[in-house]
Amino acid sequence: MTMQKGSISIHAQNIMPIIKRWLYSDKDIFIREMVSNACDAIVKQKMAYPGSEDEYRVTVTLDEKLGEIRFSDNGIGMTAGEVERYINQVAFSGAEEFLKNYQGDEKGGIIGHFGLGFYSAFMVADKVTIETLSGSEGAVPVRWVSEDGMQFEMEDGSRTQRGTDIILHIGEEDKEFLQEYKVREILRRYCGFMATPVYLQVVKAEEPKEDKDAQDSKDELKKDGEAPAPKAEEPKAPEHINDLAALWLKNPKDCTAEEYNNFYKRVFHAFEDPLFYVHLNVDYPFNLKGILYFPKITNDFGTREGEIKLFSGQVFVADNIKEVIPEFLMLLKGVIDCPDLPLNVSRSFLQNDGYVKKLSAYITRKVADRLVSLFTTERETYQRYWDDIHPFVKYGCMRDSKFFDQVKDSLLYKSTKGDYLTLQEYVSKNEGTLGKKVIYTNDPARQAASVALYEAKGIDVVVLDALIDLNFVSFVEYSGSGESVTFARVDADASSFTQEQDGEEEALKTDEKKLDELFKAALGKEDLTLKLQKLTDASLPALLVQEEQSRRFTEMSKIYGQDFKMPEKYTLVLNQNSPVVQSLLAAPEGEKRDLMIGQLYDLARMSTRPLEKEEVTAFLSRSHKLLELLGQ
Structure with missing residues (x-):
């Protein structure tokens, strides 16, 4: 085949710069797109030749010396005509469609940025080469080269085995993608559960060679009995990236507790086992599989960021897509795989999509079913978990009425x-x-x-x-x-432990009036509300009670940082059965009586809230004076 040169499209010069600019912070998706394309080629080969014993794999080779990333597969490969069609026409049309969708929702963003495909390579590469050989009889290898995604050259290639290599020469601004740890992390995130084995091969840059004098010096050392210089480091074997099976695809009946726990620890880098889990497995009316884990949830769960990983056909899409997964479930950890989920759409579209709403409702129902089942059949186990899961369950009840209706009897x-x-x-x-x-x-x-x-x-x-x-x-x-x-x-009221007065109402009113005057004078609180009642426990001299609703309102205001404050109205309940209260009624006017009143009031307050700094100082000073008086 003679070399062909050409332009991909008259629109190319406009499209590629825009895509680069908009996906600047999401460039790493090119690795996902390249590996996905390679897996697709292998799937096509399997379909064309079922029963083949070939060992299919995708290898990502990181060559630090050449500054290249190579994506290799032994899939179906392409002829020159197929390269012309799938790369120059179909793939570029896909990029055009991707751009059209993205322009329609600049603020919301496209979920996962799927659909860019082959042309995502030009976000990081200043040159892209395709070496491919079709498996069809008599096929000739093809080489396709482009430096900007706009102009290309195509000629006979050098590949000798069926499959495709896509070689990306990484541009100066994107050399970070030549770092081994970064490429490994991206591969594990996006491709960790793909069905086709994916390997990472790293080719290190060679160390600079020593000059002859330095080598001669080393040779002399060896003659003198020194240990020989260490041999050059052997290249590492390719690293298997997706060695962990997608457990969510297995039938729940075939999964063991050990498998569930090991999968949880591996995927979420956890040390503790989860409390329990929900395995989702449904094929109709939609295809949905996944596992949701219940970790221990602390009382400050509001600061937690959820870890629900969304997959589409074992390809990672994104974390915590709230348009698909109910918000309150974000307190859990897990994986959700839905191959039929529309991905190349905006978040606002997903939010209003009927299919997605049904999907979300199903997930919620299955979580509720698991909780109710535990409560009904394993009450002791459920109670053991309750301290760890109750914040999640309560939050779910308040966020989703249907969830509440299902679990309310098991709260x-x-x-x-x-x-x-x-x-x-x-x-x-x-x-x-x-x-x-x-x-x-x-x-x-x-x-x-x-x-x-x-x-x-x-x-x-x-x-x-x-x-x-x-x-x-x-x-x-x-x-x-x-x-x-x-x-x-x-401490909302004292009515539940108050005794009957037995005809002593008048005496009680008299004593109450006297104590009211004494406390207001000693404390300097004219707005103090005081009641004298007979409490069942004579050892308790006083209680400070506050009406439930007003206290809740005040506490709610503090939680939400509001400046609005309602006057805190307390009622001081004195116990007529208490010897301390009786001694106050009989005590002569003086410092000791006033000190006792102040101390009694503060002790009652301390059962409702901590004393302020100045109040603590006054309490300690008063305590010292009382001890001095008792010692006289």
Whole structure:
């Protein structure tokens, strides 16, 4: 064949510079596109010659000396006519189509930047050479060369075996793609689970040769008994990139727990086993396979970035495509493979695509099914996992109403005694004393005195100390969960552990009025609300209670960094049964009585929140004075 020269398209001079500019930060996709093309050639060869015993493979050779990356396959190869058609016409038309889609959605971006294909090579190469030989009888090898993706030369090539080499001479601005570690990382990310074996071969630049005098000196050393110089390093064998099988493609019945755990650790570089997993495997009404893992999720999960890897036919697309995978599932780790997913489209298109919505709903349902199944058939195991997964489950309930409807009966509440109860179980157990109210603590240590009062009456107190719980209790109250419950913190009121007055109302009112005057005067708080009640525990002199809804509003404002502040309205509940309170009523006017009042008030406050710096100083000073008075 005589050498042919030509232009690919009159539009080429406009297209390639634009593609280079727009995909500047995503240049590494050229490796994925080159390897994908090589795998496609092998698939075509397998289809044309089924039953062949050839050992198919794709080899990526990194030649530091020549400044080249070579993509080699033993696939179907191409004739001169096929090069003309697939490279000069079809492949370039694909680049045109890619550009058209990208221009239509500059802000949203194209998912994964699929479709550029062969012409992605020109994002990093200043020269591209194709050496190919078709497997058809009598085929002649072909060489195709282009330095800019616009002009090309085509002539007889030198390849002697069926297949294709695509050689990229890397441009000066993109020498980073000649770094072994970088190419390996890109190959593992995009091609780590491709069906065709992919290998990385590195050809190191030769060390500079020594001059004759230096060599003679070494020879003299050897004669004097020194050890001979070490031999030149042998070239490394090609490294198998995709040696880990795509476990998600196996039938779940054929997978072992060890396989699931090893796959998780390898893919996500984890040291701990996951808690459990969901294996997705469906062929109709869409083709979807994948594995979702439940790792331990901490209370500060809001700062976590999810690790859901999206694949299309075992080719990595991107991490965390929220248009495909429900947002709350981003707290999990896993892989999702959907070959039918439209990729060469914008994110906004995916967001509104009916197929994608069905896909997303299915994934959510399968996760919910797994949770409900665990709760129903392995309650003890489910309870053991609950402390680690409850932030995720609660977040999912608030983000997806259908998910909530599925799992609401399997939501657990852990009590201060370590028991795990569903909402229905809690209400049934405590309805005689509480009605449809749930008592909780968000700080069991600080609120221990109030917790003890409820526990003494046989009332369960649940622990809701995660950051999400403040929002979650309000969500459950207004979500129509079926129980019509309300939540109250242990210090929201004292009615549950107050004794009857037994005809002592007048005396109680008199004492309450006196104490009210004493406390307001000693503390300098005219807006203080004080009540005197008979509490069941005589050892507890005082409680500070705050209405539930106003406290929640204040805490919510702090979480979201809002400046708006509602006045914090507390009620100081004094225990008429307490000897300390009785001694205050009988105490003469003076410093000691005022010190006792201040100390009692601060002790009650400390069960609701830490004292401020100035308050701590005053508390310590007051404590020292009281000790001095007691010592006199």
